Amino acid sequence: MKFEEFELERNQSLFENEVDYNLSESGVHPLKMSEILTKDEQAQILDKKLLYGYTNGTPQLRRSVIDIYDKELSLENVLITSGSAEANFLSIMTQLDTGDEIVYMIPNYLQIYHLARSLGIEVKTLPIRQELGWQWDPDELKKMVSSNTKMIVICNPNNPTGAIMNSQIMDKIIEIAEINDCWILSDEVYRGAELNGVECRSFVGATEKTIVNAGLSKAYSLPGLRIGWTIGSKEYIEKAWSFHDFTVINVSYISDWIASRILTYERRIKILNRTKDHLNHNLDMLCDWAADIPSISLSKPEAAAITFAKINLDINSEEFVFDLRDNYSVLLTAGKWHGLEGYVRFGYGTPTEYVESALSRVKSFLKNK
Numbered sequence: 230m231k232f233e234e235f236e237l238e239r240n241q242s243l244f245e246n247e248v249d250y251n252l253s254e255s256g257v258h259p260l261k262m263s264e265i266l267t268k269d270e271q272a273q274i275l276d277k278k279l280l281y282g283y284t285n286g287t288p289q290l291r292r293s294v295i296d297i298y299d300k301e302l303s304l305e306n307v308l309i310t311s312g313s314a315e316a317n318f319l320s321i322m323t324q325l326d327t328g329d330e331i332v333y334m335i336p337n338y339l340q341i342y343h344l345a346r347s348l349g350i351e352v353k354t355l356p357i358r359q360e361l362g363w364q365w366d367p368d369e370l371k372k373m374v375s376s377n378t379k380m381i382v383i384c385n386p387n388n389p390t391g392a393i394m395n396s397q398i399m400d401k402i403i404e405i406a407e408i409n410d411c412w413i414l415s416d417e418v419y420r421g422a423e424l425n426g427v428e429c430r431s432f433v434g435a436t437e438k439t440i441v442n443a444g445l446s447k448a449y450s451l452p453g454l455r456i457g458w459t460i461g462s463k464e465y466i467e468k469a470w471s472f473h474d475f476t477v478i479n480v481s482y483i484s485d486w487i488a489s490r491i492l493t494y495e496r497r498i499k500i501l502n503r504t505k506d507h508l509n510h511n512l513d514m515l516c517d518w519a520a521d522i523p524s525i526s527l528s529k530p531e532a533a534a535i536t537f538a539k540i541n542l543d544i545n546s547e548e549f550v551f552d553l554r555d556n557y558s559v560l561l562t563a564g565k566w567h568g569l570e571g572y573v574r575f576g577y578g579t580p581t582e583y584v585e586s587a588l589s590r591v592k593s594f595l596k597n598k
């Protein structure tokens with residue numbers, strides 16, 4: 230089987246550690262273990278046996294994940310995965326077949342887009358519209374979804390725009406999915422990174438055929454733990470767990486142990502507050518910087534350490550990104566890799582001075598355009 234290239238991840242993998250300034254990251258600069266574990270826990274961890282553990286995630290961690298959502302869930306509704314990337318992979322591999330049709334939100338992270346197309350699934354893309362505040366037009370959605378649609382695939386809060394879906398559109402999606410008896414798959418890895426500090430509505434439990442995937446890489450600033458999860462019906466979780474036997478078997482026992490400890494309510498909120506404060510601070514700085522630069526127009530995100538900027542120049546997004554990378558050693562991501570040409574994505578979650586230095590190089594680059 231031939232897989233399409235996942236352009237976004239490939240470009241990051243190849244260059245993120247080579248450039249002087251990496252603004253291609255969508256999360257907040259990672260926390261250290263010493264910042265999230267007590268002295269006692271740090272000592273305990275050295276004494277841990279390196280077990281396989283529970284291949285579906287320890288009951289303690291699955292319980293902590295359930296507590297993030299305000300829905301009645303049982304441990305059998307949750308599977309711990311290696312990042313939300315594995316969660317997305319399992320959802321597609323267990324629910325879709327060659328020849329199926331899905332409706333897919335763009336711009337997006339495109340993992341599911343490339344994977345589904347590689348599997349011979351028809352991917353109908355439906356853009357969120359900038360003029361609607363990066364929301365779906367419900368009439369367009371209604372027209373596109375039919376009884377042939379197997380799944381509606383959403384990323385909320387959205388990567389790369391940082392937009393949060395409004396509640397009326399969510400209700401509309403649920404209604405349309407129920408009428409057409411199709412799955413809803415919502416990637417919510419940026420939930421918890423809202424700039425106003427209010428966790429947005431989740432699709433968890435919206436319908437019997439709803440899957441929500443998320444993890445600790447973005448809002449929680451812990452990408453190195455590689456902890457994600459998938460939430461859905463018991464039947465779906467059984468299938469996903471069986472497929473997980475073929476992928477990673479289980480996540481690292483140490484990661485599970487750490488995640489179980491730091492997801493208690495107080496500790497979780499402390500991490501999310503750090504995220505919120507840092508993002509608000511850096512976004513103000515970024516908006517001030519962009520105010521007198523006519524060659525790009527930022528669209529202000531509502532969540533996540535990313536902003537999608539329109540390019541007001543006669544070059545495409547890859548030309549912009551490659552030129553900036555090769556001549557100024559700053560890495561951004563190209564709109565093309567998110568499914569929408571004419572934009573570039575800035576990640577602003579790294580330390581403030583780092584973002585400032587990178588932006589001053591971007592300014593020099595733009596002056597020469």
Ligand SMILES: Cc1ncc(COP(=O)(O)O)c(C=O)c1O
Nearest residue numbers: 312313314338388418444446457
């Ligand atoms: C929307 C979205 N989903 C999933 C992922 C994968 O993240 P992870 O596997 O680290 O949770 C990313 C990473 O950037 C993302 O942006």
